[in-house]
Amino acid sequence: MKKLILLLPIIIGMAFTFQKKNKVIFFGDSITEAGVKAGGYIVRVDSMCKAEGKSNSYEFVGAGISGNKVYDLYLRMEDDVLVKNPDIVIIYIGVNDVWHKSSFGTGTDADKFEKFYQAIINRLKAKNIKIALCTPAAIGEKTDFSNQQDGDLNKYSNIIRSIAAKNNLPLIDLRKLFLDYNLKNNSENKDRGILTTDGVHLNATGNQFVADQMWKTVKGF
C-alpha cells in the first residue's frame, strides 16, 4: 500500500508523458503564413486550446507560404507536412489559384485544381492522417457578388465542397461563413475592413472568426 502511494505521482506523470499530443498542421498560403504571427488565427486557436485546458492534447503547426497555389502544396507536402507526422491536416488553399489569373496570368485551371487537391488528399489518407478542407473565404468582401473574382471563387469553392463530399471529409466552408457574416455586418457593401484588411488577408476579427471555426473542427475529430 505504501509503495503504491509513492508510485502514484510517477504513474500519473507517465500517463501524461505517454499521452501523445495531436499534431495539427494548417497547410496553406499567405493567410496561413500570417496565422502564426501575433494575433494570427493559429495563435488564437492555440490560446483557446490552452484556455480550455487542452494544451496537453494538441499541438499546432503553421505550414503556410505566401503565394501558394494547390500545386505548390502538393510539391512541398513531403517536406513540410508528411515528415512531421501530423495527426490532422487542415487544407486552406484556393485564393491564389483564382487571383493570380488576372494579376500574373498564372492561376490554376479548374480541372487541375481538382486533380492536385485530390492528389494531396490521397497522400494524406495513405498515412491515415485526418483531414479537413476549407473553402477560400474572399477576394473582396462585397456582398452582392460584384467582387471581380466572385464567380471564379464560387466555382473553386464548389470544387472543394464536391471533393469534401466525395471523400467524406469535414468542410470548413469559410466562403459561405464569410458571406453570411458580411450580409449581417457589412451593410455598406464595402470590399474590405469587415473580416479582412485588404479583401483577402484577415484582420483581428477575421483571424478570430477563422480560429473559432478551426478550433471547433479540430475538437470535432
Place this chain on the structure above:
Amino acid sequence: MKKLILLLPIIIGMAFTFQKKNKVIFFGDSITEAGVKAGGYIVRVDSMCKAEGKSNSYEFVGAGISGNKVYDLYLRMEDDVLVKNPDIVIIYIGVNDVWHKSSFGTGTDADKFEKFYQAIINRLKAKNIKIALCTPAAIGEKTDFSNQQDGDLNKYSNIIRSIAAKNNLPLIDLRKLFLDYNLKNNSENKDRGILTTDGVHLNATGNQFVADQMWKTVKGF
C-alpha cells in the same frame, strides 16, 4: 367637295411621306451582330413592330460587331451611328470587356469602361439622340454565381446601372432579367441552353426574351 375627295388619297399619302420614322440603332457586339440574322432579336423586334401595325413609325438598324468592347463602340460611333442620324440608340456592350481579360489578356479596366461609356453617351446627348442602356446578360447561365466571370460581370453591370442613374437614362437590366429567368427555368444550374447557346450568345428563347425587352423600351420613349 369633289375636289377634296379626289385629293384625299394624295393628302394621306403625303402624310405618310412626311411622317418620319423613328430610327432605332442597336449598338453592340456579336450578340447584336447576330440580332439582324434570321431569328435574331432585332429581326424579332421588327416583326413585333409590324404585327402591331407600327412599321411606319419605326426603323431598326443593327450596328453590332463581333468582339467589340466599349472603346470600339466609341471609335466607330461616328461612322456607324452618328452619320445615320438615329432617333434612338440602344447600347448593349460589356461582355467582351470582361471576358477578354482571361481569354486574351485584353479586357477593359473598370475605370476606363466607365469613361468610354460616358463619352459615348455625351456624344449621343449632344445630338439629342434618345438613349437606353443594357447590362451584359451573361457569360454562363449558372444561377449560383459560380460562372467564372460572374463577379466581374456584376461589377461592370453595376457601373452601367450607375451611369444610367447619373444620366437619367432608361436601363434594360438584362443581367438581372436573365438571372431572374434562369432562377425560374434553370433548376439544374446548367451553364448554357436556357437563354443562350453557349452561355453568351442568344438562342431562340433568348432572342425573343431580349426582343421583348427592347421593343417595350423603344415604345416607352
Place this chain on the structure above:
Amino acid sequence: MKKLILLLPIIIGMAFTFQKKNKVIFFGDSITEAGVKAGGYIVRVDSMCKAEGKSNSYEFVGAGISGNKVYDLYLRMEDDVLVKNPDIVIIYIGVNDVWHKSSFGTGTDADKFEKFYQAIINRLKAKNIKIALCTPAAIGEKTDFSNQQDGDLNKYSNIIRSIAAKNNLPLIDLRKLFLDYNLKNNSENKDRGILTTDGVHLNATGNQFVADQMWKTVKGF
C-alpha cells in the same frame, strides 16, 4: 528720323512678339508624365533648346498620363492636344498596351492598337499638325530578348514602324535605339539600371537619351 530711331527697338520687339513659337506636345503615358518633372526628358529638351538659343522658336508641353494605352490617348486627344493647337505632336505610347495583358488582363489587341493609332494620326493630320511616332523602348533591358514582353513589344513596335511608313511620318525608333545602346553598355544582361530605373521608366541617362532623340526630331521638321 529721330522718331524712327526711337521706334526701332519697339518694332524689333514687336517682331519677336509676333514670331509664333512652334508648340510641341509630347503625348503619352507615365514615361511622358515624368518627362516634365525635374530631370525629365521634356525638361531636358527645353534646356537644350535654350542652350542653342532657340527658346523663341519652340514651346514644349507634356501630355502624359500614367497607365495610358493607345485608346486613352484617342479619348482625351480633343481636350489634351487639339484644343491647345499644337504645331507638332510626338506620340509615345505602347508599353501599357502590352504590359497590362499579364498584369491586369487589360492590354490592347494588336489589331485594335493599330486602328486607334491610325485614328489618332488621322485627326492630327486633319488639323495639319506635324507628327512623329516613337516605338515603346523597353519592358526590361535584357539584350537577349528574354524579357517577358519582348516578343509582344517587338510585335507592337513593328505595327508602329508600319504605321509610320504608311503615313510617311518620322519615326523615333526608341525600341531599336535602346537595344543598340544596351548591347554596348549592358554586358551583364541586366534587366534594369542602364537607361531605366525599373526596366520601363527612364533614369537620368535614359531621360537624356530620349531627350536627344526628341530634340533632333523636333529640329528636323
Place this chain on the structure above:
Amino acid sequence: MKKLILLLPIIIGMAFTFQKKNKVIFFGDSITEAGVKAGGYIVRVDSMCKAEGKSNSYEFVGAGISGNKVYDLYLRMEDDVLVKNPDIVIIYIGVNDVWHKSSFGTGTDADKFEKFYQAIINRLKAKNIKIALCTPAAIGEKTDFSNQQDGDLNKYSNIIRSIAAKNNLPLIDLRKLFLDYNLKNNSENKDRGILTTDGVHLNATGNQFVADQMWKTVKGF
C-alpha cells in the same frame, strides 16, 4: 561437338532474351502526344532506330498529354514514367507554361517552373534514370523575335538551359535549333508553316527535325 551445334541457336536466343532494351520515355505535352501518331517524331525515331538495325537495343514510349505544363508532369510522373522503369527520360515541356498565361490566365510562374522542373529531375535521378532536357521550340516561327511569347519563351528556355548546366544533363536546345533553321529557311518571316503547322505543333519537316535531334541524343547516352 554435335551437342554444342544443337545448343547454339538456343544460346543465341538466350543472349537476345537477356539483352535488355533501353526504354526511352518521351515526357511532355501535345507535341509529344502527337509524336506517337503516324509521322510523329517518336514514330520517326523508332523508324531510324530500326533502319540502323538497333531495334533490339531501344524501345520508345510516348508519354505526352495535351495541355500539360511542368507541374502536370510532376503530378503524373509516378504513374506514367516511374512505374514503367525507363532507362532514359527526355523531358520536353514549357510551351503551355508560357502560352496559357495569355490564353487562359493559367500559365506557370518562372520560379515555380524551375522548382517543379528540378523536382522532376530529382526523382528521376534518384532512380538512376538518364535524363535529357529540351527547350520549348516555338510559339510562332517569326525570326525577328516578334512572336507574342518570344520574350517569355526565351526566358523559360534560359531556365531550362540553366537547369541542364547545374545538373550536368544533356540539352536538346530546340528553341535555338528551330530559330537557326528558320533563319535559313523562313526568309519571309512567316509565323508558321516551316517546322510547324500552327506555330507550335510540328509538321512533317518539324517532326523529322525533332526526331533527328532526339535520336542523336539517345545514341549519345
